[in-house]
Amino acid sequence: MTNIILCGGNGTRLWPLSRTLMPKQFVKLFEEESLFQKTVIRNEKVCDSQFIVSNAEQYFLAVDQLEELTHNSTSNTRHSTQYLLEPVGRNTAPAIALACLALDPEETLLVTPSDHLIKDEKAYLEAVEKAKYLAEKDNLVTFGITPQYPETGFGYIEAIASVIVESDSDSGMDVIHFHEKPDQQTAQQYINKNQEDQSLSQSTITKFFWNSGMFCFKAGIFLEELEKYAPEIYTASLKAFQNAKQEAVIRIHHEEMMNIPSESIDYAVMEKSDRVKVVPADIDWSDLGSFDALYEELPKDENSNSSLVLSDSKKEHKANDQLPITNHATGNLIISEKQVAVVDVDDLIIIDTADALLISKKGSSQKVKEVVKTLKERNSELPNIHVTAHRPWGTYTILDESNGYKVKRIVVKPGKRLSLQKHYHRSEHWVVVSGTAIVTQGTETYAVRANESTYIPIGEIHRLENVGKIPLVMIEAQVGEYVGEDDIVRMEDDFKRA
Template identity: 40%
Template sequence: MTIKSVILSGGSGTRLWPASRESYPKQLLPLTGERSLLQETATRLRGFTAAEVDPRPLVITNEEYRFIIAEQLRQIGVRSPQIVLEPVGRNTAPALTLAALTAAEEGDPILLVMPADHVIGDLGAFQHAIAVGAAAARSGALVTFGIVPDHAETGYGYIRAGAVLAAGEGARALEEFVEKPDRETAERYVSSGEYYWNSGIFMMKASVWMAAITHFNPDMARSCSAAIDGRSQDADFVRLDAAAFERSPSDSIDYAVMEKLATASDLGQGVVVPLSAGWSDVGAWDALWAVSEKDADGNAARGEVIFEGSHNTLVHADSRLVAAIGCEDMIVVETPDAVMVAHKTRTQDVKKVVARLKAEGRSLTQSHRKVYRPWGWYDSIDAGERFQVKRIVVNPGAKLSLQMHHHRAEHWIVVRGTAEVTSGDKTFLLAENESTYIPLGHTHRLSNPGKVPLEIIEVQSGSYLGEDDIVRFEDTYGRAPA
């Protein structure tokens, strides 16, 4: 039986601000290595030998992240991924229902359901647990993975496990899910040996999930089925019938099905597989420090960092050298447009800063200075009254929309590669060190006809320089009006 990875990638991860932003959340960031958390998740079954694995992950995400996700999957060699776009967020149970309906069109695979933003430190232990879970799922069980706790944690929900199953290699009967406990209760859970942290990772056959969700929440099953029936294909993406999906109730996999299995044994047994594989949901900066490689003083670093007399400190540097002197149990996060400094015990308070910035209408919670687009990216490297300077990189073969601006003119200088420029009724090529001027109100387009990235410097001037001063006439990526 084939295992198919289902990756849930819809969260914003604001507790990892300023690195994580709403338009570029934590699952798209390389927090623990060279690859993003999404890329790590998509490759987690490579080399798995206990069952056949479908090489095409099925990703459930939203409109805003679609091009970034497609590009990141392309970078790691994933061919023809299935990317389903939710028009609105409806939590994890509808997302899994969409995945099950999509996967069932090609048979009845075992679905391995994984959030895109988790860290797994021990891949071998993870794959062993997946093999155990697959054996149970093959027989019709609905499987969840319980993290073996190493301390009393009050920030996670817990799973209570029952008897060890005879043929389960450590798999246990699922008894109940419990909410986040207080400290005393968490200590009792851990000492009992009957409780695991709730990982949010699941396995079951597509047909088993559909039978369960149809039984427990028929409205959700109907709405998701109608959304799939009314879908359309847009390049690499599946667009749902938005009106149908919006009618779906919002619920989690836990609440919608897993918690109710004890009273509905005819729908399949609930099974818990213990997982001890260096797991973390990277819910805050202190959690990232805990799973990062550290030096002899307990310091962890990403980017160009110098530690001097510092201990048990994390420094995440994106764009410049950061020197940490005499820091104890600190978190320092540097990005081109914001710096955050916190004690490790106060990292949950990052969400309070994000809330304040939102209340003030600041864009720092929404996007980075470097903004990704389907054709490449741009970085706003300087700005002032009536001017803005951008560094723009266009991928080989990509092109921006045919557009015009009411309030600004633009001057383009080619730094690397070859640019194909449409300006008014003329189309011409620019080589390195050449430039052109686009007057205000002029229809224009920038394309990269070459095989290497095109890099230009754009100088904008005018009375208004906002991104909403764009009138699109044609667009390869469906952003122009019909």
């Protein structure tokens, strides 16, 4: 069985912790592991390979975090991994279709988002085995989470089964209907219906489940149903796949991707197919779709405060002596990159990063996406990138920025190099702090060592490379009329970026 891991989400409801170039699935929130890493580790127990669908920017985060798992593993080998890169997201139906086209039609697939938290792993693995059994009988299987309260942030699955059939551990329930995210009153009606059916003696039972967004089916069966119920998505996906760059990493062309209708797997297939089964899954699950949800999952102190202290560069836990100070404060969630103290405040969400501060009442954190929308309307970079940005060759941290200049700390990993490039609006001054930089400037190549510097004029073709065995650390001062990140013209790039 192959685990298809969908990595395309941006996690806008967890801004400013989550950004487009460092979304929540790659932030290390629990036990110094990211949700993506936890997904990989969890599903390696039941799958013998993984197929990661990502956009080009997040692909390098996935590669780095998989390498980290390999480095930390006691095993010398990990499961085989394939990658498919989307230049732009078109929702889950095209993403899954493109992955299915790359795999054997008879291969059973476990499709999972990369940003879910599942704490009851034993129950999860049992549910996956049931789903696999049903998928091998040519069903499309989804996982239903028994709702614990009337949540309005999830879609719901309405399913039915006979009491006798439900007792069969290998049988799923037949799906009656997929429901949109309900209002509070409708969500409560679903909960009441579940409780009523439990108290009645009857031959069949109807249950409502949270829609987990996880699926299990054969690749060929999904494509058959997609072609039947959403032929325009199937045809456009097939064309995009056939015209893709079929290399070690499958890269879909931008124009081809844009030609695929944007649609979820639920709308495109699951709501229409008569092959759908749902496996109830009481697995202590959360999609961490808001800071309220994150608060529930983090440890609490004696006053019910949850906190997480992040470093300003690697997003890892700091020592306990830097945890927030909470005096006469209860029920707060505090995540910060610096020391925070709160006094006489209750039930607040305080998220403090190097370049943005969010303060919200608990219960209102779903509205964070409205803040992100406002920032995008202002053409702000804050929804997209942290002060420290992760690139395929390493990282850069913005130390200072104003009109006409920007100062960065650049770290290049051993054996990596930046693209061969030029800038139309800025010159660059480089000072090496540690390591040795190999600099290409025009037709000349030379070394710059610790405490040495070099200068790159406007319009000069240049490249930076680290051929050493330790990270190259340097300070870059950009000077010019425009110092935006999009003032880059790439001539060559090891990572095939545009």
